Amino acid sequence: MNDLPPSTHNNPPEPLPYDETVLADIRARAKQFSATAGDWLDAGKIPDEEQAQLAADFITGLRKLKKEAEAAQKAAKAPWAAKADIAYAAYKPSIEALQRGIDKVAKLQADYLREKQAELDRQKAAERAEAQRKTAEAEAALAAATARNDVMGQTEAEAALKAAEKETKVAAKDVRATVASATGGGRAMGLRQTRCAVVRNINALFLHYRDAPEVLACLETLANRDYRAAAWNGEEIPGTTFLMREGV
């Protein structure tokens, strides 16, 4: 009995989210064009004007078919994208309100945690000072007992020194301010520390990162944008050489 197929197993399959006939047409033509592209590549080189004219028509056809395929892809996606947009938009106001609430209340919580941390730091400093004082006192008592050959006094002073050292160790440990969940259903919260840079000297920063490929890509994008702008005055951008790249 356990080998029975699950319920709804014999339902018809879910309809495809695109028009199969349109896709089949594009696929068939893409296959033909790919095969022909192979023929061109097999030839290896375009030897004369006549072949170049044929190649021009082939490339035009490829581009046109690609455009058709992209348009069909967009058309197939459009109804789903519209539905996705509606679903996304339906949740958006609630999510935004919640995020605004998180941001604002978390700011209040952070203020409280900062004050709590300051209080804890003050306490820790006092504990450290107290532990140091006790250590010094115990050391002095031990030295005095040793000087007068007071065995009982030495034992007491050593015990006091040990206790003072233990207190020093505990006081040396940092304590982070946290707020526990009131009900037990939430998570404890603390001040989260994030490392971040504040730029003081952009030139020094550039020198530091100039070998990073992202920096080169960013600079190339900026320079290409200016060279391609209609308002370009023909002057080369410092550090670049203008190049008119040719392609079909």
Add this chain to the structure above:
Amino acid sequence: MRSPTPIESALAWHSAALANPDLPRTESDPQPGWYKAQLVKGGPWLAVRIWIEAKTCPGTGELTEPEVLRATRAGEPVRPETVWLSCRPITAADYGALLRNIDALRCAERDAPLMAATRVAVDLARTPIGPRRR
């Protein structure tokens, strides 16, 4: 009687137009040469030829009748004035290649000559154009 127009002078405008596609042309004065033309935008190129028909005396080489300008478009005889303004000059070699293409290129879907429907734009996205086999 007079002599037939020499070939160099008959083709002078055509040669100049090949070098300068913006060369002005006179509407009522078709010029001999090889051309291509389209009947609709994006439609197949049609091979156009305009030439001077000259009947000469075999003995003297002189004209026996006035010279007549003739033209064909896609193999069909037409009046030179009707095609002249839509013609683009091409070389004799390109004219030959165009004729070969018209014969050789076939529509992949209908297995029909690709350039036969002269009043319909060629849909290159439906027929992959391969390299010519030698």
